Amino acid sequence: MKNPVDIAVTGAAGQISYALLFRLAAGEFLGEDQPINLYLLEIPSAMSALNGVVMELNDCAYPLLNRVITTDDPNVAFHNVDYAFLVGARPRGAGMERKDLLECNAEIFSVQGKALNEVANKNVKVLVTGNPANTNALIALNNAPNLKSKNFTAMTMLDHNRTINQLAEKSGVKATDIKNVIIWGNHSNTQYPDIHHAKIKGQNALDLVDNDWFIDELIPAIQQRGATVIKARGQSSAASAATAAIKQMRLWALGTPDGDWVSMALLSDGSYGIEKGLIYSFPVTVSQGEISIVQGLDINALSLEKMKITEKELHEEKEAIKHLL
Amino acid sequence: MKNPVDIAVTGAAGQISYALLFRLAAGEFLGEDQPINLYLLEIPSAMSALNGVVMELNDCAYPLLNRVITTDDPNVAFHNVDYAFLVGARPRGAGMERKDLLECNAEIFSVQGKALNEVANKNVKVLVTGNPANTNALIALNNAPNLKSKNFTAMTMLDHNRTINQLAEKSGVKATDIKNVIIWGNHSNTQYPDIHHAKIKGQNALDLVDNDWFIDELIPAIQQRGATVIKARGQSSAASAATAAIKQMRLWALGTPDGDWVSMALLSDGSYGIEKGLIYSFPVTVSQGEISIVQGLDINALSLEKMKITEKELHEEKEAIKHLL
Numbered sequence: 001m002k003n004p005v006d007i008a009v010t011g012a013a014g015q016i017s018y019a020l021l022f023r024l025a026a027g028e029f030l031g032e033d034q035p036i037n038l039y040l041l042e043i044p045s046a047m048s049a050l051n052g053v054v055m056e057l058n059d060c061a062y063p064l065l066n067r068v069i070t071t072d073d074p075n076v077a078f079h080n081v082d083y084a085f086l087v088g089a090r091p092r093g094a095g096m097e098r099k100d101l102l103e104c105n106a107e108i109f110s111v112q113g114k115a116l117n118e119v120a121n122k123n124v125k126v127l128v129t130g131n132p133a134n135t136n137a138l139i140a141l142n143n144a145p146n147l148k149s150k151n152f153t154a155m156t157m158l159d160h161n162r163t164i165n166q167l168a169e170k171s172g173v174k175a176t177d178i179k180n181v182i183i184w185g186n187h188s189n190t191q192y193p194d195i196h197h198a199k200i201k202g203q204n205a206l207d208l209v210d211n212d213w214f215i216d217e218l219i220p221a222i223q224q225r226g227a228t229v230i231k232a233r234g235q236s237s238a239a240s241a242a243t244a245a246i247k248q249m250r251l252w253a254l255g256t257p258d259g260d261w262v263s264m265a266l267l268s269d270g271s272y273g274i275e276k277g278l279i280y281s282f283p284v285t286v287s288q289g290e291i292s293i294v295q296g297l298d299i300n301a302l303s304l305e306k307m308k309i310t311e312k313e314l315h316e317e318k319e320a321i322k323h324l325l
Numbered sequence: 326m327k328n329p330v331d332i333a334v335t336g337a338a339g340q341i342s343y344a345l346l347f348r349l350a351a352g353e354f355l356g357e358d359q360p361i362n363l364y365l366l367e368i369p370s371a372m373s374a375l376n377g378v379v380m381e382l383n384d385c386a387y388p389l390l391n392r393v394i395t396t397d398d399p400n401v402a403f404h405n406v407d408y409a410f411l412v413g414a415r416p417r418g419a420g421m422e423r424k425d426l427l428e429c430n431a432e433i434f435s436v437q438g439k440a441l442n443e444v445a446n447k448n449v450k451v452l453v454t455g456n457p458a459n460t461n462a463l464i465a466l467n468n469a470p471n472l473k474s475k476n477f478t479a480m481t482m483l484d485h486n487r488t489i490n491q492l493a494e495k496s497g498v499k500a501t502d503i504k505n506v507i508i509w510g511n512h513s514n515t516q517y518p519d520i521h522h523a524k525i526k527g528q529n530a531l532d533l534v535d536n537d538w539f540i541d542e543l544i545p546a547i548q549q550r551g552a553t554v555i556k557a558r559g560q561s562s563a564a565s566a567a568t569a570a571i572k573q574m575r576l577w578a579l580g581t582p583d584g585d586w587v588s589m590a591l592l593s594d595g596s597y598g599i600e601k602g603l604i605y606s607f608p609v610t611v612s613q614g615e616i617s618i619v620q621g622l623d624i625n626a627l628s629l630e631k632m633k634i635t636e637k638e639l640h641e642e643k644e645a646i647k648h649l650l
Contacts, residue, residue, distance in 0.1 A: 019347065022564045026353055052558025056565035059550065061486040061493070061500035161386040168386070175386035225384065233377025239347045240381035 004035040004066040006121070008081040010112065011088020011130060012040035012070070013050040015235065019242035020085065025057060025065040029246050030253065037067040041077035041088070074115035082121050083253070085245055086112060086140065089130025099320050102132060106321040109136040113143030122147065123289070127249050128154040129241060133187045134265050134279040135317040141267065141279075142325045150291055153252065154265035156183040156191065156281040158237070158244035162225050163193040166218055167200065170209055177201045182283045183222075183263035184303075185310025186317075191281065192306035193222040197297055219306075256286045261294050272299060272307065278314045329360040329391040331446070333406040335437065336413020336455060337365035337395070338375040340560065344567035345410065346378065350387040354571050355578065362392040366402035366413070399440035407446050408578070410570055411437060411465065414455025424645050427457060431646040434461040438468025447472065448614070452574050453479040454566060458512045459590050459604040460642040466592065466604075467650045475616055478577065479590035481508040481516065481606040483562070483569035487550050488518040491543055492525065495534050502526045507608045508547075508588035509628075510635025511642075516606065517631040518547040522622055544631075581610045586619050597624060597632065603639045 007024060009017050024036060042050045047070065054068050071077050078084060090104045116126060128137035137154040163181045168174060179199045184192040195214055198205035206214065229237045251262055265281040268274045271293045283294040332349060334342050349361060367375045372395065379393050396402050403409060415433060417426045441451060453462035462479040488506045493499060504524045509517040520539055523530035531539065554562045576587055590606040593599045596618045608619040
């Protein structure tokens with residue numbers, strides 16, 4: 001049996017983590033021959049609920065689950081960890097302005113960034129799921145000067161999966177027949193799901209589906225999908241977010257398949273004219289744990305405009321919390 | 326790619342199903358080369374929530390998820406299905422007597438038994454998780470005269486896993502070092518978790534742990550584990566129940582490992598003097614989909630007494646609903 005890998009999960013008593021932890025323990029992330037230790041972080045008021053989750057994890061008698069550590073101290077939670085799923089975030093409360101939301105999350109993620117900087121494995125892969133995910137990731141990485149910026153990504157895999165699904169449904173094919181969709185920008189309702197480069201069974205997607213459908217239906221449907229799910233289910237997406245988190249981290253660890261790419265939000269290096277220093281979602285490939293932004297894609301005027309809208313939002317988010325960077 | 330198998334899940338918008346469905350779709354049940362169709366049954370008032378769950382399933386773009394059907398009609402939900410997870414049940418409401426609870430569930434499970442009888446694959450494997458699980462399974466099978474009684478089991482795998490975990494924790498070993506624990510009887514607080522035949526790394530468990538601990542701590546801890554989890558987590562066990570459901574159905578489909586057995590509740594054939602015609606949990610092995618009760622185990626006076634207590638409860642449950650059989 002391999003040595004266990006150390007995985008931290010924050011907001012560990014929350015709904016996304018409840019959907020995530022049991023699947024990590026079952027081997028869905030790194031396979032059925034890879035034991036894991038789970039480091040679970042929560043705020044003090046959620047420790048009882050977290051203990052209940054740990055009881056249930058233990059009650060599964062998982063062969064791969066080597067050890068579970070619970071703590072309210074990020075310096076314990078991130079000690080030597082190889083992977084960190086930053087799931088926990090402060091949700092928007094009643095009467096809270098967007099700026100307040102950004103600020104109180106900025107505080108959480110600056111503390112966690114500092115702790116990661118101090119105690120995590122230097123090759124730690126940090127995936128931020130807690131919203132506003134892109135800017136939270138930016139704060140964490142700015143507080144971790146000893147880590148590389150490429151240790152941090154924010155999650156747009158859920159949006160990527162949603163786009164694949166809707167394109168597959170529209171064109172009557174399977175999800176596996178769809179390749180090369182892109183999510184540009186922020187994991188928010190300004191994101192730009194782009195199918196100009198997408199393939200359906202090897203054919204150009206926009207030769208097979210109507211451009212008006214793409215513009216008038218697909219884009220807003222993906223941008224507003226989270227709200228649509230809440231309306232139907234009465235609760236926000238949890239299991240599908242957990243699925244996407246596992247997939248993003250798995251592809252980051254094990255590599256993307258040949259001939260396809262995925263979308264991840266990471267520190268912009270200026271590719272496609274996007275402002276450096278924002279955490280922006282790009283099409284990426286991964287080989288041996290190293291993420292590369294796909295280069296050289298043709299971007300038409302429509303795409304450029306939409307890429308700039310979501311860039312502008314991220315710029316404004318950064319401005320709102322820049323005193324904390 | 327193999328042909329899809331058809332899997333029904335009832336109570337599909339509930340918490341256990343929410344923990345179950347995404348893992349079925351990810352391949353945790355029958356493996357990553359087995360596509361599935363999901364037939365999801367709910368009551369009319371839960372269809373909106375169920376549609377939200379289906380949105381999330383679709384948003385995962387699972388390669389193995391071939392088709393999802395939602396319905397409030399058991400004759401649609403069970404049509405030709407190979408596997409049926411009967412998760413949905415009426416929980417005990419305020420002021421409801423145990424007898425009322427048994428009766429209103431009896432109604433649900435007699436309808437579902439009739440539908441399985443009419444439309445399911447004749448080799449369907451029906452796993453009842455919804456409580457009172459044993460007696461619900463009894464009602465379903467009694468309403469399905471064209472199916473074999475061995476098409477039906479009720480779930481005691483969660484109790485089995487819990488016993489393994491607590492024995493492993495007590496003796497400082499891993500869950501995989503524990504074999505041959507037994508859950509006898511009802512999935513209720515009369516159940517008897519028996520470690521007289523259990524092995525810890527090949528040694529007799531009761532040579533390694535104290536008999537008083539077994540009697541005074543382990544047995545009540547397992548009997549009351551559900552309540553302990555609720556107290557800590559604020560909600561009943563869902564993810565660990567889903568894990569156990571997948572494990573029980575997987576072992577039923579694919580067979581138990583050599584040298585070990587598991588616990589499943591199935592129709593008593595009189596083994597160990599247990600009243601025929603009750604759904605009672607026994608140690609079982611499975612080969613090629615056929616369940617066999619492990620025979621010839623020595624049962625001491627203490628075990629016999631505890632096996633009779635839980636048998637008596639099941640007898641009384643059967644009496645309470647016998648006008649519906």
